[in-house]
Amino acid sequence: MDNFENDIKRDFLTEAKDLLSSTEACFLNLEKSAEDPHILNQLFRLAHNLKGSSGGVGFSELADFTHKLESLLLALKEKKLSITKPIIDLLLRCNDHLTTTIEVLQNDLGANCANPALSAELTQALTSGYGQEENPVRTEAAPEEAPMPILTATPAPAKSKEENIRVSIARIENLLNNVGELSILQAVMVQQAVENSPAISPLMRETLASMSKIIKETQSISMSLRMLPIKQTFQKMARIVRDTSQAIGKDVELHLSGEETEIDKTVLEQIGDPLVHIIRNAIDHGLEDAEGRRVSGKSSTGHVYLSAFHRAGHIVIEVRDDGKGLDADKLIAKAKAKGLLDGEAVLSPEQAYQLIFLPGFSTKEQVTDLSGRGVGMDVVRTNITSLQGSIEIETALGKGTGFRIFLPLTLAIVDSVVIRLGEERYVVPLAQISEFFRPQESEINLVYGRSELLTLRDETLPVFRLSTLLQREPKTRNPAWQLTSLIIRDNSHRAFAVLVDQIIAQQQIVIKPLGSEVKGKTGLIGSAILGDGKPALILDLFELTRAAGGSDHLKTKSYQKREAV
Amino acid sequence: MSTEENKKPSKARQADTSERYLTFLLGKEQYAIPLLQVKEVIEMSEPTPIPQTPSYYKGVINLRGQVISVLDLRSKLQLTQIQDGPKTAIIILDLDPTLCLGVIVDRINSVLAFHPEDVSPAPETLSSKEQYLTGVARRDNRMTLILDIRAALSIQDINTLKNNSSKAAA
Numbered sequence: 001m002d003n004f005e006n007d008i009k010r011d012f013l014t015e016a017k018d019l020l021s022s023t024e025a026c027f028l029n030l031e032k033s034a035e036d037p038h039i040l041n042q043l044f045r046l047a048h049n050l051k052g053s054s055g056g057v058g059f060s061e062l063a064d065f066t067h068k069l070e071s072l073l074l075a076l077k078e079k080k081l082s083i084t085k086p087i088i089d090l091l092l093r094c095n096d097h098l099t100t101t102i103e104v105l106q107n108d109l110g111a112n113c114a115n116p117a118l119s120a121e122l123t124q125a126l127t128s129g130y131g132q133e134e135n136p137v138r139t140e141a142a143p144e145e146a147p148m149p150i151l152t153a154t155p156a157p158a159k160s161k162e163e164n165i166r167v168s169i170a171r172i173e174n175l176l177n178n179v180g181e182l183s184i185l186q187a188v189m190v191q192q193a194v195e196n197s198p199a200i201s202p203l204m205r206e207t208l209a210s211m212s213k214i215i216k217e218t219q220s221i222s223m224s225l226r227m228l229p230i231k232q233t234f235q236k237m238a239r240i241v242r243d244t245s246q247a248i249g250k251d252v253e254l255h256l257s258g259e260e261t262e263i264d265k266t267v268l269e270q271i272g273d274p275l276v277h278i279i280r281n282a283i284d285h286g287l288e289d290a291e292g293r294r295v296s297g298k299s300s301t302g303h304v305y306l307s308a309f310h311r312a313g314h315i316v317i318e319v320r321d322d323g324k325g326l327d328a329d330k331l332i333a334k335a336k337a338k339g340l341l342d343g344e345a346v347l348s349p350e351q352a353y354q355l356i357f358l359p360g361f362s363t364k365e366q367v368t369d370l371s372g373r374g375v376g377m378d379v380v381r382t383n384i385t386s387l388q389g390s391i392e393i394e395t396a397l398g399k400g401t402g403f404r405i406f407l408p409l410t411l412a413i414v415d416s417v418v419i420r421l422g423e424e425r426y427v428v429p430l431a432q433i434s435e436f437f438r439p440q441e442s443e444i445n446l447v448y449g450r451s452e453l454l455t456l457r458d459e460t461l462p463v464f465r466l467s468t469l470l471q472r473e474p475k476t477r478n479p480a481w482q483l484t485s486l487i488i489r490d491n492s493h494r495a496f497a498v499l500v501d502q503i504i505a506q507q508q509i510v511i512k513p514l515g516s517e518v519k520g521k522t523g524l525i526g527s528a529i530l531g532d533g534k535p536a537l538i539l540d541l542f543e544l545t546r547a548a549g550g551s552d553h554l555k556t557k558s559y560q561k562r563e564a565v
Numbered sequence: 566m567s568t569e570e571n572k573k574p575s576k577a578r579q580a581d582t583s584e585r586y587l588t589f590l591l592g593k594e595q596y597a598i599p600l601l602q603v604k605e606v607i608e609m610s611e612p613t614p615i616p617q618t619p620s621y622y623k624g625v626i627n628l629r630g631q632v633i634s635v636l637d638l639r640s641k642l643q644l645t646q647i648q649d650g651p652k653t654a655i656i657i658l659d660l661d662p663t664l665c666l667g668v669i670v671d672r673i674n675s676v677l678a679f680h681p682e683d684v685s686p687a688p689e690t691l692s693s694k695e696q697y698l699t700g701v702a703r704r705d706n707r708m709t710l711i712l713d714i715r716a717a718l719s720i721q722d723i724n725t726l727k728n729n730s731s732k733a734a735a
Contacts, residue, residue: 181630280588424614470616512632514625516663518615527613527625527632535627 005058006109012057013106014166019046020099020464025235027091028242030083040077046074061114062101069094075126075471088122090237163383169265172225179215179222180510186215187531223413227262230308230317234259235273237306240276244283251290251301252283263315267387267407271317274380278319278403279304281376285324286401290474296398298322310456314389315409320402326395328352335361353393357381388414416509416538418530420481420502421466422474425529427538428486432496435487436503444499454485454497461487462496463563469498469523469544477501488541498541507531511538522547583680586702588709589656590672592644595709597677597702602714606673609649623669628657635667636708637720642697647671658714666718677704683712 026043035041047070055063072091075081101113193200193208198210235254245252262273287293287302294300305320305536328349335341335355347355355361359378388408395401408414408431415430437456444463445453452463463485467473481502489495509528512535518524523544527535586597587606592613602686612624612635623639625632635655639646660666685712687698697717702709 177630184630208641227696472614472616512630515634515665517634517666518618518622518625521615521617524615529627529630529632533627534611535625535632537615537625 006516009057009059009109010106012053012059013102016050016054016102017106019050020095020102021232021235022046024092024095024239026461027088027095028235028238030091031085031088031242037077040073044070044073044077046505059105061112062098062105064093065101065115065119066098068119068126072122072125081125087125090125092119094122101488167225169226172222176222176226179219180512181529183215184510184529184531184533186212188533191531196366224262226265228265228268229259230261230263230268231259232269233275234306234308236272237275237279240279241283241304244280245302248284249289250287252287253301254305255303255305256307257305261308261310261315263308264409267315267389270383270387271405272406274383274405275306275317275319277376277380279306282319282321282323282401282403286321286325288324292324293542304529311406314406315407317405317407318402319405320400322400325397325399325401326353326356326393327397331355342549355396356393357391390428390431413508413510414538416528417486417506417507418504418536419466419484419486419500420504421472421500422477424472424474425504425530425534425536426466426500427530427536427543429525429538430506432487432488432541433486437485437487437501438482439485439497441483456487456495456497459495462500464496464545464548465499468499469548474501486541488545496545498545509538522541583678585676585678586709586711587656588674589654589670590674591639591642591670592647594644595674595707597679597709598712598714600676602658602660603664604657606658607655607667609653609655609669626667628667630646631665632664632666633657633667635669637695638668638670638717639667642717644651659728668714668718675702677702677709679704679709679711 015193023043023046026039026046029036029039030043051063051066051070054066067092072081075396076087081087097115097118104111104113106107149281167464190208190212191203194196213388238254238256241252241254282304283302287304288296290300303322307318307320309316328347329352331352331353332341332345332347334344335358336345338360340358341347341355356377357380361376361378361524376392381391384405384407390406392404392406394404416427417430417433419426419428437454439454443454445455447453452462452465454463465539483499483501484503485497485499487495487497509530511528513526514521514524523540525538525540527537530536575682586601587600587603588595588597590596607628610626612626614624615622618624621637623635623637626635626653637646650671651671654673655667655669656673657667659663683704684700686700688701697713698710699713700711702711
């Protein structure tokens with residue numbers, strides 16, 4: 001009986017979480033178009049639903065709280081109170097409170113999450129004209145005259161009649177695993193068929209071909225199950241923009257586009273923090289204050305554009321501001337002052353922009369609460385790299401800065417090369433490698449009797465042997481193997497070479513997680529199952545070289561030339 | 566693999582408190598672990614080694630699409646290792662949901678049910694090996710050592726292994 005009750009409570013919490021995810025956007029819209037009756041109606045319905053069902057399953061505190069919230073919304077709807085900034089603030093804080101309450105309750109059904117202070121404020125708002133002394137929030141369009149377009153633009157329940165079911169992510173993972181396995185088996189079978197081709201009947205060959213097609217299709221369908229629209233993350237950013245701009249007193253408008261773009265769930269979860277950071281930076285560092293904007297002849301309101309779109313097999317998320325842009329000279333001076341760059345180094349503007357990704361670099365003179373704690377863009381880039389993505393800067397002095405984040409369509413499949421170290425095979429994601437180069441042994445020079453250097457065009461690169469990085473010296477080496485160096489460029493385009501015995505193949509691989517007992521090991525991303533069914537480890541060459549003292553080369557002058565990848 | 570249950574025990578015996586064990590050989594000694602800790606038994610397949618791991622850590626294998634770690638129980642318990650042969654097998658353990666491990670043993674014997682009365686406590690000696698034993702069962706003049714597989718593999722150590730190695734590198 002008890003279990004049954006708890007089940008109902010849990011179901012309610014999951015539903016409530018869904019409901020709340022849409023309320024924040026509504027509150028924020030309310031600020032823009034305060035008198036739009038549609039938004040208030042929608043909010044009122046949400047609060048009402050929440051009140052009814054929370055009381056029904058026995059969360060009385062939650063029910064009391066939502067009851068007050070509902071009354072406030074009713075007062076607003078009936079125009080007994082006008083919508084002012086303090087009121088919207090209060091509503092947003094109520095929304096936060098509800099969200100945290102539900103999270104807490106999900107972990108502990110019996111938790112006490114009352115927030116008497118907030119309830120009191122709600123009561124006060126209802127009784128004594130709280131926040132009414134301020135002017136009502138300005139509205140952009142005359143809403144009474146234009147209710148029709150707003151109505152059609154809102155994703156109202158009358159949308160398409162698509163039916164949905166809720167499926168746990170574990171089941172999808174399980175399905176993906178099996179589909180991945182299926183495609184590996186299929187690859188083995190096709191290989192067998194090619195090797196024994198005279199012995200294979202035409203019917204068999206045909207069946208195999210259509211089977212391959214269906215498996216491929218199945219794979220892409222099952223991959224798409226993990227994809228979610230980026231909308232929710234974007235809505236969170238709307239809140240970040242509002243809070244940040246208020247905190248530092250800049251007037252900022254956020255423009256969203258491409259909210260329907262779908263992204264792998266894992267990527268979506270991990271892209272939030274880097275995005276928050278970039279957006280805060282854009283508002284805090286990128287945009288000038290109102291005075292500065294007037295001087296440079298811009299509107300006093302700053303603009304931040306957040307968009308998502310597809311390009312060339314990648315998903316691109318772009319954060320653009322119309323602020324002052326990056327100043328290459330200032331960046332170089334800063335880096336030199338901080339000792340991050342040699343005094344005599346000469347950098348092109350593009351190279352200078354990359355400096356912001358160095359650990360310990362922060363361009364603003366004054367450290368604020370919001371950004372500039374030195375744990376900045378280097379962490380952003382690391383996070384993005386760990387998602388197999390990359391980040392690009394486009395900036396024009398006085399016009400603004402754009403950050404473009406390129407992400408893979410899915411994390412489950414990665415373009416890679418299979419390499420050899422003795423009889424062992426390893427996998428390296430192609431995204432880590434900027435080029436391949438087959439050096440003669442004579443081209444590798446010994447320095448100080450221990451470090452090795454390689455000259456590639458006009459660059460001198462430190463050399464790491466994979467056998468040293470992994471501390472595994474192969475017993476035998478086949479003379480037919482061709483020693484190859486993988487050229488790696490790190491965040492600041494410093495390059496180094498990793499020597500491997502041979503490149504075996506370039507192929508798409510499915511990343512399989514390693515067990516918790518070896519997961520955290522330095523330099524390992526995971527494992528992949530190769531065509532013969534044997535697992536191989538996926539290496540992170542950045543981490544491996546860093547661990548092996550790659551950072552000693554931090555100040556080497558391999559800046560001379562920046563190679564396009 | 567012969568994981569079929571020995572059908573000799575009478576019904577009365579099965580119904581009561583006897584527990585079923587999977588017995589296997591390490592060298593010449595017969596060991597047993599509770600059957601509930603066993604997910605499955607598979608043929609030996611050569612694991613892919615992982616650099617910078619202890620010698621008893623043999624590497625990873627592909628178990629129908631899942632990549633799992635394999636440890637050598639013989640070298641973990643510091644037993645003399647006999648050559649891998651056709652009887653060498655991997656026991657896939659079912660210890661907890663986050664930890665999926667396989668252990669290499671020399672040969673799988675059978676599933677036996679031991680009554681608590683058949684099992685005597687492990688002898689109290691100073692040898693470290695015996696700390697892994699929860700008891701000794703005797704049947705038909707054959708001794709079976711009942712293994713505490715968690716202790717034998719030092720699961721705690723395995724979990725901290727990665728933390729140490731990643732800290733050292735940082």
